[in-house]
Amino acid sequence: MKKIAVIGAGPAGIEAASALALQNMEVLLFEKSSNTLTNILDKAFLFPDFSLANDMVDKLNKKLLHQNITLHVGTEIVDIKQEGHEWKIIDKKGMSYIVAAVLLSTGYTPFDAKRKEELGYGIYNGVLTSLDLEKMIKYNHIENSMGEKPKRIVFLQCVGSRDEKSGNNYCSKICCVTAVKQAIEVKKLLPDTEVYIFYMDLRMWGQSFEEMYRESQEKYDVCYVRGRISEAATTFDKKIQFKAEDTLVGLPLKMNTDLLVLMVGMEASCGTKQLAKKLSIEGDYGFAQSLNIHLQDNETTSKGLFIAGSCKRPMGINETIADARSAALAIMDYVDVNQSNKESLADNN
Amino acid sequence: MSIYFSPFVIPFLIGVIVLIIICCIKYIRWYNQFDRVQKTVILKNIISWRFLSAIWETIMEALLHRKVFKRSFLLGYMHSSIALGWFLLIIVGAIESEIAIQTDKPFWIGIFYRYFVHDSHAFKHAQFFAHFMDLLLLYVLSGVILAYIKSIYSRIVGMKKTTKHVIFDTFAKFALWLIFPLRLLSESFTAALYNNGGFLTQTLGNMINYTVADVLEIPAWTLYSFALGTFFISMPFSRYMHIFTEVIFIFLKKLGVGENEQISGYTMFELSACSRCGICIDNCPLHKDLQLPGVQSIYFLRDLRYKRPREEIAENCLMCNRCVAECPVGLDLMTIRRQMRYKKDLDTHANYNYIENLQPFNSIGRIIYFAGCMSHLTPGIIDAMTTIFEKVDQKYWFMDKDRTICCGRPLLQQGFSIQAAELRRKNTQLIKQSGATMLITSCPICYQSFKKEYNLPIQVMHHTEYIHMLIKSGKLKLRKDDLKVVYHDPCELGRGCGIYRQPREILKTVTHLLKTKNEKEKSLCCGYNLGNTVINLEQQTKIRNAAMSSLRAKNPDLIVTACPMCKKAFKRASDFTVKDVAEIVKENIISE
Numbered sequence: 001m002k003k004i005a006v007i008g009a010g011p012a013g014i015e016a017a018s019a020l021a022l023q024n025m026e027v028l029l030f031e032k033s034s035n036t037l038t039n040i041l042d043k044a045f046l047f048p049d050f051s052l053a054n055d056m057v058d059k060l061n062k063k064l065l066h067q068n069i070t071l072h073v074g075t076e077i078v079d080i081k082q083e084g085h086e087w088k089i090i091d092k093k094g095m096s097y098i099v100a101a102v103l104l105s106t107g108y109t110p111f112d113a114k115r116k117e118e119l120g121y122g123i124y125n126g127v128l129t130s131l132d133l134e135k136m137i138k139y140n141h142i143e144n145s146m147g148e149k150p151k152r153i154v155f156l157q158c159v160g161s162r163d164e165k166s167g168n169n170y171c172s173k174i175c176c177v178t179a180v181k182q183a184i185e186v187k188k189l190l191p192d193t194e195v196y197i198f199y200m201d202l203r204m205w206g207q208s209f210e211e212m213y214r215e216s217q218e219k220y221d222v223c224y225v226r227g228r229i230s231e232a233a234t235t236f237d238k239k240i241q242f243k244a245e246d247t248l249v250g251l252p253l254k255m256n257t258d259l260l261v262l263m264v265g266m267e268a269s270c271g272t273k274q275l276a277k278k279l280s281i282e283g284d285y286g287f288a289q290s291l292n293i294h295l296q297d298n299e300t301t302s303k304g305l306f307i308a309g310s311c312k313r314p315m316g317i318n319e320t321i322a323d324a325r326s327a328a329l330a331i332m333d334y335v336d337v338n339q340s341n342k343e344s345l346a347d348n349n
Numbered sequence: 350m351s352i353y354f355s356p357f358v359i360p361f362l363i364g365v366i367v368l369i370i371i372c373c374i375k376y377i378r379w380y381n382q383f384d385r386v387q388k389t390v391i392l393k394n395i396i397s398w399r400f401l402s403a404i405w406e407t408i409m410e411a412l413l414h415r416k417v418f419k420r421s422f423l424l425g426y427m428h429s430s431i432a433l434g435w436f437l438l439i440i441v442g443a444i445e446s447e448i449a450i451q452t453d454k455p456f457w458i459g460i461f462y463r464y465f466v467h468d469s470h471a472f473k474h475a476q477f478f479a480h481f482m483d484l485l486l487l488y489v490l491s492g493v494i495l496a497y498i499k500s501i502y503s504r505i506v507g508m509k510k511t512t513k514h515v516i517f518d519t520f521a522k523f524a525l526w527l528i529f530p531l532r533l534l535s536e537s538f539t540a541a542l543y544n545n546g547g548f549l550t551q552t553l554g555n556m557i558n559y560t561v562a563d564v565l566e567i568p569a570w571t572l573y574s575f576a577l578g579t580f581f582i583s584m585p586f587s588r589y590m591h592i593f594t595e596v597i598f599i600f601l602k603k604l605g606v607g608e609n610e611q612i613s614g615y616t617m618f619e620l621s622a623c624s625r626c627g628i629c630i631d632n633c634p635l636h637k638d639l640q641l642p643g644v645q646s647i648y649f650l651r652d653l654r655y656k657r658p659r660e661e662i663a664e665n666c667l668m669c670n671r672c673v674a675e676c677p678v679g680l681d682l683m684t685i686r687r688q689m690r691y692k693k694d695l696d697t698h699a700n701y702n703y704i705e706n707l708q709p710f711n712s713i714g715r716i717i718y719f720a721g722c723m724s725h726l727t728p729g730i731i732d733a734m735t736t737i738f739e740k741v742d743q744k745y746w747f748m749d750k751d752r753t754i755c756c757g758r759p760l761l762q763q764g765f766s767i768q769a770a771e772l773r774r775k776n777t778q779l780i781k782q783s784g785a786t787m788l789i790t791s792c793p794i795c796y797q798s799f800k801k802e803y804n805l806p807i808q809v810m811h812h813t814e815y816i817h818m819l820i821k822s823g824k825l826k827l828r829k830d831d832l833k834v835v836y837h838d839p840c841e842l843g844r845g846c847g848i849y850r851q852p853r854e855i856l857k858t859v860t861h862l863l864k865t866k867n868e869k870e871k872s873l874c875c876g877y878n879l880g881n882t883v884i885n886l887e888q889q890t891k892i893r894n895a896a897m898s899s900l901r902a903k904n905p906d907l908i909v910t911a912c913p914m915c916k917k918a919f920k921r922a923s924d925f926t927v928k929d930v931a932e933i934v935k936e937n938i939i940s941e
Contacts, residue, residue, distance in 0.1 A: 112924065114919065115920055115923075115924070117726065117727045117728065117729055117916075117917065117920060118725070118726035118727065118728070118917075120728050122729075123728050123729050124728070164886050165921055166921055167890075167921065218393070230726075231728075232728070232751075233725065233728060233731075234728075311672050320849050343581050
């Protein structure tokens with residue numbers, strides 16, 4: 001049985017591992033943290049269908065129960081080397097594993113909002129990230145810094161994405177619809193709270209996103225303002241006061257809010273950055289680079305090294321899972337071809 | 350006709366006359382272009398103690414080149430040997446001829462003394478003078494030889510990049526390089542004929558055949574005279590105009606004259622006082638990190654002097670003051686940039702209608718806290734300062750908390766001096782009416798503005814000075830943590846206002862301060878300085894990365910700075926921890 005190493009037990013890693021295991025491959029699945037699916041664990045609902053994130057976590061974790069999969073949690077991979085037709089994987093404790101192919105599914109990390117200090121994250125209690133709000137929604141515990149129900153919540157899009165100043169010129173893709181989703185969820189929980197969304201463009205690219213956006217305005221009365229927020233400060237009553245520009249009206253404005261939610265973008269995770277650099281498959285902004293975005297999106301410049309999911313570029317969960325399956329297919333093809341090559345070599349001898 | 354005349358003196362004579370006439374015309378014209386204030390300063394201070402210190406400074410800089418010595422010994426030696434050596438050759442030569450010849454003599458006798466006076470025992474100490482003059486000539490020649498070497502291999506004197514010169518400069522430079530070897534040659538020929546040389550010229554003379562010397566003596570002296578004449582005539586049009594102008598400039602500067610917002614005669618003196626030594630090039634971040642050609646102060650002044658200023662060069666400067674700190678002449682380079690950025694035509698008046706509605710807050714018994722626009726983008730600093738004020742029970746008026754007026758300096762740096770003056774007027778009015786006794790700002794840009802561009806009747810402090818004062822007086826008790834930090838000197842606070850000590854002492858109190866390679870005057874600009882609006886974000890990032898890697902060389906736990914702009918620059922696209930001095934202090938306050 002061929003051994004395959006999958007690095008990173010997020011949705012991509014788990015889905016690919018499960019697909020490979022079903023095809024009779026032995027999968028070593030490595031995860032740096034002590035738990036799988038850490039990026040989804042604190043999510044409440046998934047867009048666009050508002051399904052429970054916990055259901056998704058359970059279903060994915062169940063796939064790991066296959067006998068061909070060995071899960072190594074708390075195991076950080078520090079080096080990957082190609083040795084002939086095989087790959088050698090070395091973890092932090094110095095253990096090494098020999099495998100036939102490697103799948104990198106090391107994923108993303110959310111942008112650290114503290115880097116945009118002008119927005120006050122980490123300084124004022126009323127400033128949150130979208131991740132913090134998601135947790136509040138999950139536990140139905142939305143309150144402002146004084147422990148009261150917020151009267152107004154303002155979302156700010158594109159924090160750390162499409163932002164030359166923080167060095168990320170790309171669009172993180174999922175924040176637009178996440179804000180719409182969270183706005184609706186807030187409205188469902190707190191119908192009397194005013195919700196504003198400050199945006200540059202709203203990119204409703206996926207199936208039924210546009211409908212959600214329309215519904216948020218018609219049914220939930222979410223108010224959209226085109227413009228970015230330049231700076232946030234606090235008022236004497238511990239509210240957040242921010243300055244922005246309404247670019248449709250062409251006027252600067254100042255507004256008070258109980259909560260300011262920063263829709264943080266996706267960046268290549270630390271593991272992605274390090275391993276991509278080590279393996280010389282580093283693309284833009286520290287993400288891993290595939291061979292060809294159209295036809296060989298899971299292959300890399302090294303034979304036997306594959307990539308899947310948001311270690312390549314920002315991706316939603318459904319895309320990630322589809323990508324993981326495609327990676328599993330590419331790996332099976334690779335292993336088969338390798339096998340038959342070896343056999344034909346042996347025959348010739 | 351004097352017996353001390355020979356036709357070969359004529360080129361020298363023409364040179365001297367042309368030089369004197371042109372210099373006089375230029376200097377008189379420039380003096381007339383001084384404004385009233387500048388003239389008053391000169392007339393008032395010329396009869397004060399400042400006169401003496403100005404003379405002293407002039408000798409130290411124009412002759413000895415003290416600042417160049419500090420930078421590199423060889424470079425200093427090269428400049429001072431030519432300047433001081435030549436000066437002494439002229440003076441000692443004049444003294445020598447004064448003692449030797451009691452009768453009427455022309456002024457050039459000192460220059461061609463050995464040709465006209467053959468008696469090596471003309472007076473009591475004539476031998477001594479001959480040797481001494483040779484020593485001086487050797488001194489100058491050593492400098493000239495260094496200059497030859499520098500033109501081939503500049504790193505020997507500690508310079509990576511040397512100046513690209515205009516044609517006048519090259520012409521004058523070759524004339525200058527020829528003068529002293531030719532003088533050596535001519536005196537050696539004469540020594541060969543009359544045995545009147547010193548230790549150097551006589552030794553050389555003894556090696557020369559008598560007939561050869563007899564034939565070549567006059568041509569050699571003629572060439573020497575030609576070299577002098579050529580140099581003198583090209584001097585006013587080349588960079589060598591600095592030889593005289595520098596002396597006058599350093600004297601005037603020390604006397605207390607300064608630039609104002611418009612080009613004046615003083616600016617003309619500054620332009621000609623630049624010796625185009627090129628020391629500013631190596632240190633300019635735009636050269637060091639971006640390799641931008643032609644924008645450094647040296648080229649900017651040169652283009653301006655030859656009346657072909659280019660606007661894009663005036664605009665392309667970070668105003669980080671690094672070249673000002675290095676300039677051996679001490680030129681006010683930033684003000685000249687600003688003069689060339691002057692934009693009077695742009696009407697922005699309507700933008701400032703709102704400021705008239707602002708009202709002062711009655712701040713009797715309080716201080717004013719002016720955070721600055723940039724601090725509003727780094728609320729951590731404001732948060733730390735307000736915490737500190739509360740901790741020491743200091744009542745304050747947060748002057749720019751809400752309806753902010755800018756201090757005006759960013760506008761001024763971009764050449765909008767009229768608009769900046771409007772803001773300063775309103776701010777001054779608000780500050781005066783408030784009745785506060787002290788103003789504290791968190792932004793070095795505002796600090797420099799309040800200190801230098803405003804004329805406030807109250808004390809102005811940067812928050813590092815204020816915190817330092819609180820610690821010294823025991824009002825603020827701090828614990829020491831075990832973080833290793835480096836301090837980044839902001840351009841505006843360090844080179845701009847000379848605040849180096851206070852932030853360092855604060856950091857020594859609360860953390861372990863590591864030394865870095867580029868400290869104090871030599872600190873690197875973070876690249877996000879408001880002075881430059883031409884370079885793009887990518888270029889700014891390059892400059893920032895260079896500064897950052899220099900700061901991180903010793904693996905500190907965090908970088909500390911005292912400027913919101915620098916903090917933002919370092920924080921923006923990296924995950925390294927950057928804090929303001931105030932934030933570190935806030936974290937280490939001992940609560941009682």
